[in-house]
Amino acid sequence: MxxxxxxxxxxxxxxxxxxVDDRKLNPAWAATTLTLFALYNAANNPLxxxxxxxxRSRWGRRVPYIRFAWLPGLVAFALLFMTPFNGVDSPVALLxxxxxxxxxxxxxxxxVGTGYLALLPEMFRTYAERTAVAWRMNLVQTLGLLFGLALPPLLAGWVGWAGMGVLFAVLSGAALLFGLGALFERPDPAARPLGFLEALRxxxxxxxxxxxxAAQTLRFFATGTLATGMGFFVRYSLGAEAGAVTTVLLAAAFVTxxxxxxxxRALVAPRLGPRGTLMLAFGLSAVSLLxxxxxxxxxxxxxxxxxxxxALAGMILMGDVILADVIDEDELRSGQRREGMYFGMSGFVTTLSGALTSQVFGAVTRASGYDxxxxxxxEGVADGFRFFMTVPPIAGALLAVLILAFYPLHGQRLRAVRQALADKRAQTGVDW
Known part of the structure; x- marks a missing residue:
């Protein structure tokens, strides 16, 4: 899935x-719109x-959201790349x-995304299980990254942006339907669910x-900046044809x-643990962009x-695994499994990276004179997109390393949480 x-x-x-570049929408309008939708997406994630x-349903807690939302979501995705308007003749209609x-x-x-991600810590309990499934799951994800980030410019040149959108919607739908039957949920906890405000607190x-x-937000800011800017960087900073070259560059990153x-997973994660692995990955990513x-x-x-x-492989591998540890500690604090709220709140905060990316993009295009x-x-456009591809993501990666230095759930404390949770489940006989 x-x-x-x-x-x-x-x-x-x-x-x-x-x-912006194809349909000629005003860059400032586009940046503002994407920022507002990043804020909207941030708000609906925790909800x-x-x-x-x-x-509570006969399908469980998470599965209904996947089962009934995937089709309308993919139809809307395809329609995004099928607008009949352009920014020269109908700018307001396009917007x-x-x-x-x-x-x-x-x-x-x-x-769909929140329901799916919330199942990972529920379906898999131990660090070994989670890193093993994260490796396999994210191997598939990197294939999705290869398709989703490397192929669109190339496919758009072959079948148009509309054809690309339809093709990707069909592929995504087939994958979601294939994986839906393998999902399962454990019995619901007996404790009274927290109210929304109580859960937020x-x-x-x-x-x-x-x-x-906070660190994960900076990860998505770094990768979002690179994905957003690569086509512009290739075209205006390197002076190459954007479509095929952009595909090759992004494909190289995700194949690697x-x-x-x-x-x-085999050599670093067992030795450094979730926090150390992420810190190393962020540091290497900053160096790689220089x-x-x-x-x-x-x-x-x-x-x-x-x-x-x-470097990205380390960030991808540990992202959901480290959040699963956080959810485990919360079970000891609250007595409940609250995967949905935690992944929703994670989406709430990390989605703000899209707003940050959009605002930096808008600032760079204005400063460089891009139209x-x-x-x-x-002439300033070439340097502007070179700046966009280096300074913001490098700064974000280094800041993530600093933030993770203050992450408390590692070493002896993490071992104590895992042992306490194992003891609790053994005493109660309930595996939820």
Missing amino acids: NFGLTIPAQAGSFLLLYY IGHLSDRT LYLVVVWGLWETFGTA ATFSHRAFLTVV AGAALWPW PLALVQTVAGALVSTILFGA PRLAAQP
Whole structure:
């Protein structure tokens, strides 16, 4: 299922390229719209997560959100790349189309994604189980990243943006349907579910969660910046044809990430644990992006993206695993399994990375003088997109390392939580 979730989520990174560079939407309008929708998506994540914690149905708590939301979500995704309007003749109509269809996609997509992610810590209990399934799950995810981030420019050149959207919607739907039957849920806890405000207070008072989600936000900011800016960087900073070259560069990053997942899982994660593994991955990602500030050739950029892919594997592997540890500690604190609220609140905060990416993009395009309506761009545009691809994501990665230094759930404390949880389940005889 991870393949089906990843493709549309990552292909959405090309909406700025499609609406601004292809459909000629005002860059400031586009950046503002995407920022507002990042805020909307941030708000509906915890709400849907909390609702899933409280849902009782014959399908369970999480599965209904996946079962009934995947189809309308993918229809909306395909429609995003099928607008009949352009920013020259109908700028307001183009903007309204983006707003309406994006809103539908965000709502249904959040329901599917939150329901699915909340099942990981519920289905798999130990660190060994979670890292093993995370390796396999994220190997599939990197294939989805390859499709969703590397192929859209190439496919758009072959079958158009609309054809790309339909093709990806069909592939995603097939993957979601294939995986739906393998999902399962454990018996519901007997404790009274927390109210929404009470659940918010309990979640935001959890220091381990706050540090993890802050670091994860910076991860998505770094990857979102690279995905959003790569086509512009190739076209205006390297002077190459954006479609095929962008595909090659992004594909190199995600193929490398997929290949590097097993070494991270087998060699690094058992020795460093979740926190240490993430800190190392963030540090290496910052180093890997430095060459983009200087390279003038596609070959030079390729080296940088391969190095980034190797570091990205560590971040991908540990993202959900470390949050599962946070949820385990919360069970000891609250007496309940609240995966939905935690993954929803994680989505609430990390989605803000999209707003940050959009605002940085808007600031860089304004400062550099980029205007999609011009036949030739000002000289500052090349340096502007080079800055966009290096300084913001490097700063974000280094800040994530600093934040993770304050993550409390590691070493002896983490071992104590795992033992206390095992003892509790052995005493009660309830595995939930």
